[in-house]
Amino acid sequence: MELRKLSINQVAEAVCHGEITARRLIEETLKNCSVLNEGLNIFACISGIDALEQADAVDRKVANGTSLPLAGVPVAVKDDICYGVLPTGLGSAAFKEFPSPYTATALERLMNAGAIIIGKTNLDDMSLGSTTASSPDGPTANPWDVERTAGSAGAAAVVTGICMLAIDSDSGGALRQGASHCGVIGLRPTMGRISRYGLTTYSSSFGQVGITAISGENIIHALEIVSGFDKRDASTAICKERLGGKSDFTKVKGIKIGYPAAIFDYLDSSQRDILDQAREEFATKGFEIVELELALLPEALQAYYVIALAEASSNHSRFDGIRFGTAEDAGDLEELYRKTRSRTFGREARRRSIFGTLLLSKGNYDFYYRQALKIWKLVRQEFANTLAKCDLLMLPAVKTLPRLVTEETDFLQAWEDDLFCAPVSLSGLPSICLPAGQAGKLPVGLQLVGRPFSEELLALVGDQVIREIKLFPHGIS
Amino acid sequence: MEKAIKMIKIEITPKEREELDRELNKFLQWLEPMLAVDTTETEQVLISHGAVNVFREDLARQGDLAELQEAAPDFTGGFYLVPPIIE
Numbered sequence: 001m002e003l004r005k006l007s008i009n010q011v012a013e014a015v016c017h018g019e020i021t022a023r024r025l026i027e028e029t030l031k032n033c034s035v036l037n038e039g040l041n042i043f044a045c046i047s048g049i050d051a052l053e054q055a056d057a058v059d060r061k062v063a064n065g066t067s068l069p070l071a072g073v074p075v076a077v078k079d080d081i082c083y084g085v086l087p088t089g090l091g092s093a094a095f096k097e098f099p100s101p102y103t104a105t106a107l108e109r110l111m112n113a114g115a116i117i118i119g120k121t122n123l124d125d126m127s128l129g130s131t132t133a134s135s136p137d138g139p140t141a142n143p144w145d146v147e148r149t150a151g152s153a154g155a156a157a158v159v160t161g162i163c164m165l166a167i168d169s170d171s172g173g174a175l176r177q178g179a180s181h182c183g184v185i186g187l188r189p190t191m192g193r194i195s196r197y198g199l200t201t202y203s204s205s206f207g208q209v210g211i212t213a214i215s216g217e218n219i220i221h222a223l224e225i226v227s228g229f230d231k232r233d234a235s236t237a238i239c240k241e242r243l244g245g246k247s248d249f250t251k252v253k254g255i256k257i258g259y260p261a262a263i264f265d266y267l268d269s270s271q272r273d274i275l276d277q278a279r280e281e282f283a284t285k286g287f288e289i290v291e292l293e294l295a296l297l298p299e300a301l302q303a304y305y306v307i308a309l310a311e312a313s314s315n316h317s318r319f320d321g322i323r324f325g326t327a328e329d330a331g332d333l334e335e336l337y338r339k340t341r342s343r344t345f346g347r348e349a350r351r352r353s354i355f356g357t358l359l360l361s362k363g364n365y366d367f368y369y370r371q372a373l374k375i376w377k378l379v380r381q382e383f384a385n386t387l388a389k390c391d392l393l394m395l396p397a398v399k400t401l402p403r404l405v406t407e408e409t410d411f412l413q414a415w416e417d418d419l420f421c422a423p424v425s426l427s428g429l430p431s432i433c434l435p436a437g438q439a440g441k442l443p444v445g446l447q448l449v450g451r452p453f454s455e456e457l458l459a460l461v462g463d464q465v466i467r468e469i470k471l472f473p474h475g476i477s
Numbered sequence: 478m479e480k481a482i483k484m485i486k487i488e489i490t491p492k493e494r495e496e497l498d499r500e501l502n503k504f505l506q507w508l509e510p511m512l513a514v515d516t517t518e519t520e521q522v523l524i525s526h527g528a529v530n531v532f533r534e535d536l537a538r539q540g541d542l543a544e545l546q547e548a549a550p551d552f553t554g555g556f557y558l559v560p561p562i563i564e
Contacts, residue, residue, distance in 0.1 A: 191526045
């Protein structure tokens with residue numbers, strides 16, 4: 001069964017109607033997984049026996065007449081989201097065997113609907129990055145060019161057809177940039193749309209659970225299941241705008257797309273040409289392009305990092321070997337903390353913790369941190385004002401094409417890669433990354449940002465772009 | 478920097494310290510455009526998701542003491558009994 005050519009709906013119906021068992025589907029998936037993982041390094045760990053047991057449970061429920069909307073659908077989960085059966089490694093050698101204390105709400109809901117967790121995907125050390133380059137297991141290779149990084153291992157799992165869904169985290173753009181680098185669709189939903197219970201985020205204000213898939217239709221089916229109020233996460237919204245559930249994934253007409261031309265000047269020419277062509281295709285297919293401005297993008301990125309670093313230094317203070325991680329032998333508590341944290345924290349984690357602590361210290365707090373909180377307000381206002389003039393906002397997704405696996409980057413270069421995604425994280429708005437074309441063999445993505453809780457519109461437009469505008473081949477062979 | 482390193486409780490070698498000092502300078506220079514934005518009339522964001530606490534009116538209400546006492550695992554002689562915490 002070639003999963004990339006089917007919708008989640010089709011797969012679930014096939015399992016519910018007995019055309020294929022969930023067990024058979026997962027056996028095939030695990031076989032693909034072991035073959036492809038060898039060269040691409042997608043998974044930190046694979047469920048194996050547990051996945052087959054989950055599949056057997058789904059088959060029993062289906063045989064008893066239970067209808068499961070995600071019956072047999074294989075799902076990859078980023079290894080900073082807790083899944084009770086497998087460790088939550090957080091991309092860190094220190095947490096490789098850390099037993100997950102519980103299963104995240106998003107995963108519980110998927111599994112209750114019949115989805116099957118295949119494994120935990122690779123990520124940067126402590127989820128601090130958008131490339132997987134700092135993972136102790138090595139980077140995940142891009143299926144389009146294995147000399148380059150995938151950005152998101154979940155996106156690699158989807159584009160190779162191993163899984164139909166990837167549940168990823170996104171603070172400054174890891175999910176969206178990975179979707180761009182791998183040529184799939186990645187949704188970062190509105191803050192509060194999906195429960196973050198079970199997400200180990202370094203940034204409490206920006207860390208969000210998102211979904212990656214091969215189509216907008218698949219994303220919406222998954223979002224219907226995972227989204228909604230969760231009493232275990234006080235930041236979830238009681239959303240009045242429910243998803244339609246029976247959306248017509250055909251033409252969407254009369255949509256105004258805001259285009260901040262100056263932003264696209266930050267791109268290199270290969271990406272610029274592709275996104276210019278994408279914009280023209282949108283116009284010829286009936287979308288109205290509205291030229292407007294987004295003035296605060298670089299300042300928004302800087303504010304993002306001030307706030308995120310401050311939160312990282314606070315959130316990471318719990319990694320002291322007492323509750324989280326393994327304590328080193330020591331003579332006293334102070335020595336235990338120092339030895340354990342020195343072993344646990346890699347270069348990026350040390351940098352972020354130290355800078356974050358400095359930004360929150362006396363004198364710096366008002367000058368840097370408070371200023372960043374005010375910029376945050378201005379960015380939110382700017383996005384709201386912009387989206388009053390259009391239905392969706394078009395932005396690039398990535399500043400550069402996927403980097404070479406061996407490429408050494410300066411830390412600021414890496415942070416500047418988040419130029420187009422981090423400001424959207426500040427806005428709290430939903431955004432989707434779609435494949436818009438190829439530069440040579442490398443996919444180039446386009447980001448669309450919507451008003452609060454407009455995920456369905458984003459996915460519908462995304463599907464229309466892929467099906468009718470046909471800017472990009474569907475999946476990788 | 479010394480104080481921050483002490484607070485995060487991580488051992489930093491002298492070479493790492495030199496590199497961090499250089500990186501910090503670069504980072505603070507990088508932040509200058511953000512600092513130049515006039516925010517004198519702007520409020521700060523304090524909560525990312527826009528939710529607010531739901532408060533009830535701060536008015537005394539008549540409670541039912543008997544109901545509370547009955548709900549307690551062990552209520553004897555006017556006292557709520559709890560497991561010992563000191564051996």
